[in-house]
Amino acid sequence: MTILQIIARLALWLLVAPLLPGIINKVKAWVAGRRGPPVLQLYYDLARLWRKGVVLSTLASPGFVIGPAVAWVAVASAGLLLPLGPAGGLFGFRGDALILIYLLALARFCTSWAAMETGSAFEGMGAAREVSYAVLAEAALIAAVLSLCIQTGSTSLVTMLSPSASAGAVLLAAGLFTVLLAENCRVPFDDPNTHLELTMIHEVMVLDHSGPPLAVILHGAAMKLMLFALLLVEAVLPLGKLTWPTAAGALVGGVLASTVGIGLVESLLARLAFRRVPLLLTTAFLLCLFALLIAWKGGGGA
Amino acid sequence: MTEWMNLLIGVAMALNLLALGSGRLPTIIGAMSIQGVALGVMPLVLGEYPDWRVMLVAVATVAGKGLLIPALLRRAMRAAHIDREVEPLIGFVPSLLLGAGGTIAAVALARLLPLLPEHSGSLLVPGSLASVLTGFVLLIGRTKAISQVCGYLILENGIYLFGLLLIHSTPLLVEAGILLDVTVGVFIIGIIVDRIQRAFDSLDTRKLTTLRE
């Protein structure tokens, strides 16, 4: 039974994840008044990359290929830990929220390791930015998780993520959305489809990747996006209170909404100057902190 | 008896001031020897029936303080060709003032101290204190080795004066005081010997400052 569940969820993550970038691009195209690439574009890209050969830098070690693989595994298992709204979690237990956060960190470590393999100036730059900004993003994330934990008195995602929407929810939503943008290297932190390497974080880390490894990286990024979208929605919406179908609907709708939101942000905002990035991230952190304080205050009486 | 006693002590104190004030070594040495004789006479004046112990002390003192040490000092001066001038660190007038102040302070202090009835009239305590202070002033305020020796001698005379309070009860202790003279003797012999060894010229202790920190 559980085996089947695992396979089902895995399949879900594998298949649905690449959809979100497509949607984002579509939204951006609409806003810009273009037709834009098909929603399933990423699927095509992945399929094509999967068949292509690989060009390895002469300096690169096997870690260049192993890194993306481990990162992908980390993100995937983080996804499996995440409860899917009404469907609940696979095996929720105390403290799995922290495992989720640290699995994402593992993914980050592996991507930056792979980036440093080539000894290129640009990829080092990307890796440095990635790991540095993550410091603030992670602080914000942990603050969000902590506020949920205080709200629900539990450190297990399943119970954490069905909060009664409190006053903090709005702040939490704002904070988590910003973290989402930062962690997935979207505008205003990063521009996924610029071609000026100096201004990129994630894209510049994968400059030298090609073929299956690149496919794995892209798919991992998509999964990460979906993971954060789910986390955001579940943290904010009181799914636990709704019935099965409504909850499922709300979940899907929420994810779609946040994806569209990302698209809109990308098309309406410009990328920040890098020295501004910490400022924005700190804002996100403060938002989560206020949410935390509200949760603490609200909980204080109870 | 006490009058005689006090007279002698007065003489000693006056000699202290002279030693403080004079700028020439021979004068100081002379003062020394007179003071030594005076001190030597005191025990005889003090006791009604001078027993042999007291006699011994008196003789030893007169011989040591009055004759031997001054002679040695003079010899040292000759041997070391020391010029007769005293270079003071503390000028003569200040030293005199210090000495006078010290004497007054000594008298005042002696008032405060409880004394046995038989000593209540005598100047022994203030005299000794004054001499000790004078000795310190000379030791601190004079640069020549010889003049420092003189200072030490005066300091020691003050102690001897005090010892006279005990001369009947515990003679030995006072006799022991003679040993200090031996110390002084060693000083002077040191000077002479070293002069012969030519280890350091012009007995000016300001030059004795290679050892520091």
Add this chain to the structure above:
Amino acid sequence: MKDLLLIIVPIAGAGVAACWPDNRSRPWLLPVVAAVHCVLSFWLLISPPEVSPRAWLGFDALARAVLPAVSLLFLVCAVYGVSYLQVRKERPNRVFVACLLAVLGILSAGHQARHLGLLWIATEAVTLAAVPLLHFNATPRAFEATWKYLLVGGTGIALSLLGSFCLGYASLHGGGTGDLTFTALTAQGASLSRPWLLIAWVLLLVGYGTKMGLAPMHTWKPDAYGEAPGIVGAVLAGGVTTVAFTAILRVRAVVSAAGQAAIADRTLLAIGLFSMLVAALMLLGTRDFKRMLAYSSVEHMGILSVGAALGGAGVWAALFHVWANGLTKGALFMSAGNIRRAAGGRTMDEVRGMSTLTPYSAGIFVAGMFAVTALPPFGPFFSELRVVRAAFESSHGLAAAMFLGCLLLAFFGLTRLVFAIVDGRPRTASRSIGKRFPETVGVILPPLTLLGLSLWLGLATPTVLHDAWSAVVTQFHPGK
């Protein structure tokens, strides 16, 4: 009888040395006499004789608790002295040997003196007897050191005589017969006239403190220890100073019998801590490793008087420290002497890399330095820890803090200097000199023995010493 022999044998030995013709074989008198003295003193330590209260001399509790340490240290120094004088053939050693033995005899007298006057005479005599020892090298520096030693020390001695007079007068004024044995003075107790007693205490403390080398009267010490041969330094530091210390203890007993113990302890504590502070500050900056030993000795004198101020347990710890420090310091003085000779220099600017030049002496020097800075498992660690504990027990928390702070500063200073000397690359000049002074067994074994003794003393303090020290505490610290 034996207790008198302790005095007579060395004096006689001194006489023999004075008329001994041969310069080569004369030094051998030192170990012989010292051995006899050592045997006697330990015999007495193990089976203490009856001391009649009226006696002026006697192997009483205090002598029993301290004198054997001096005798032991002297024995080792004597053994070292033989080989030292072999190295210094060029100097006639008649006066040296005679005076060294005389010092031993007078020291034994001073430790056993139970009469104020006798004690003073002994101190005076030892001061004079030490003069030729300090002047052994007959350099201008040596003369200067001797001169300062004599004049500062003489002033101190004079003050202590004045103090003795005052104490005598205090007893007279209190209706005493002028009997100045400590037994009598203690018996007279509260009837001693208070002002005279206090004056006497101050004068005696400063006077004997000068002999002990407590700051600010310590100024003669670095010069004397710096210029004298190593063994003389060791004997002065381990023997003469302890006489002064026991003198202070004896007087303190009288004062506390007169009910003024609080004042006495206050002054002792103050001067002790001040000495430790001054010594620590000096140690931080000094560059001469023989003068360093002198300052370290000043510090340890401070430790002694702090201990003496802390009541029974403190006195016990202080006596322990007399042993521990004396033996350890001896090892330091000897190894320092070796290094000094082999390196041909005395400051950290001239001396470097001795670990390669004189490995054994350097090793002993470092070990002794660690021992003297209270690193376990050597003796001083235990004694100083006991002082700290005594301070806390007598609720002197602040004093303990200052005590430990000074220890720390001293540690900084000592390690800095010692490692500067031991490490690094030796100067070419000292390389050549080093060859002329090889590390023979004769100059290595004695300090090693002392270190071993200090180790043994710390780890397994013999019960007989426990008893001896406790006896002192019960006699000189009645009540409390």
Add this chain to the structure above:
Amino acid sequence: MTPGLLLLLAALSLASGIVTGPRLARTWLALVLAGAAGALISAWAVLESGAPWEWRSGFHLGGEPLHLRLDGLSALFLVLLSVIGGVSAVYARQYWSDERYPDSAPAGRAWWCGLMLSMGGVVLCSNGLHFLIAWELFTLCAFFLITLDRRRREVRAAGWLYLAASHAGTICLFAFFGMLAARTGGWDLGPMRDRAELQPLCWLMLTGFGVKAGMFPLHIWLPSAHANAPSHVSTIMSGVAIKMGIYGLVRFSGWLPMPETAGWVILVLGAIGALFGIAFALAQSDLKRLLAYCSVENIGIILIGLGTALLGTARDHAPWGRLALAGALLHVWNHGAFKSLLFLGAGSVLHATGTREMSRLGGLWRAMPWTASLFGLGAVAVSGLPPLNGFVSEWLVYLGLFDAASSRAASVGAVMPAIVMLAMTGALALACFAKASTIVFLGACRTQAAAQAHECGTLMRGSMLALAGACLVIGLGPVLFWPPISRAVEAWSPAWASTVPPVPLAKLGLVQVTVALAACAVASWLWRKSRANGLRRGLTWDCGYAGPTVRMQYTGGSFASIAAGWFAWLLQPQRVLRRPRGLLPTDATCIERVPETILERVLTPLSQIVMRASAATRRLQHGRLSAYILYVLAGLIAMSLCVVLRP
């Protein structure tokens, strides 16, 4: 075989190691391993059974009867000592061999045995006097090990700094034990929680042991000592020696009555230390200094756990306190394992290239694949990432903090900042070790030295493998290690006695194993797939620039610059910059040095004040005789005043 007998054997073999070590290297290794094994077995037996072993003998040492005690807590640290000590002895056999260091290697072997013996004494002795003895001997042995290579000046300076700092700590311990003995009336140690009058002692204890543990801001000695010591010594120093400080803190915080304030202070110091320590580490350019500062960070994490535990005891033994303490104690082991692994790795790099400067290394993976992969593993572990051991202990500490926060006990809410700081510490650690491992081992060789590197020998590799194995085992099977940890917790506070893990460690282990296996599977699959699709080697794509050179590589300094920039106020980096000038600029340099701020900005000025006082005092000893006699007079007057004036 009782623990006592085993311990005796261990002690004997180590003692004979001191004697034979200088001569016979092989015998020495055998003896050390035998001793380690003996200690390990006995300690493990105690941890298994949970029955403490205690031995009071009539044999007196320094006037005190010998009293040894091996309970859960000391067994925990004894295990650490024996494992790390044995492993790095093996490493040292090849790393600091007689051939390379003929004059220092023999002494080093003797000191090594002395160090292990004395540290064993520290964890075993249950008598204040003997504890101090063992403590000081251990300090001394460590000092002589750090300064094995005495010829180098910076080594001597580092050694002296270590000695001075440790002695300052020891002075505090003198006061601590002296006061303890004065108040309890004896040197014997044991639980005395019920004696409220002992509470003030905890501050002395905190300072004394804090110095040795490298607790921020008392860590001043640690970076230079760990960086300049021979690598096997750095290993035991940061793996075990600083843990002795932790042992003292845990041990006596368990025995003494602790005010709640102490819990808060330890917690705050821990949090600050963790964050600042890793910030310092991030900014370092010297590989071993980086690792040393990272030790400060990990000590901070351990202290966070301990502080939370103390808060827990203050709140009638709340279970979250137990959780945090368990995390801290497990982290003691974990840090021992991965930090030793990293230091050994750094040692191999130093051994192979002769430099610790990361900017001179790079691309070493080709020459030394073993070291590279093992160092990478250690980096993952030290960054606290699943599926390795670092994560397990941090997870436990986190859970303790989260439960404390959500327990809604009013004041405990103040632990929340600690949680956030811990999270930032984790992220910074990731950045720091992403930098360290990749700059050193990946990319192109930056210098000739790096290009001519060679893989380390079998013994060195073997010891690193053993430690890596430990990291893996603890990471994948955390539940196996719960019973021993719980024994230690029980020894600390009997109120928390229970062998059932309060958290689903088994499930955590399951996740970790799954992730690990999946990672291996996917990685190999991807590798094979790429091979199948055809691998082509090409020049690194530098955006069209065809001739990338080594100098174009991203350097460690620039890698860390962003995050380090946020801490510039603390790090105060000193930069020597020579910009390119003129039409045809010849050369330009930029040297950045990060000082040990606490030492150079705080302590040095203070010491200068003391030195000024000392100089003033020395001027009084100017050699003028008359002044000396004036001093005597002054002493006389001062004493009279002291008599007349009563306080």
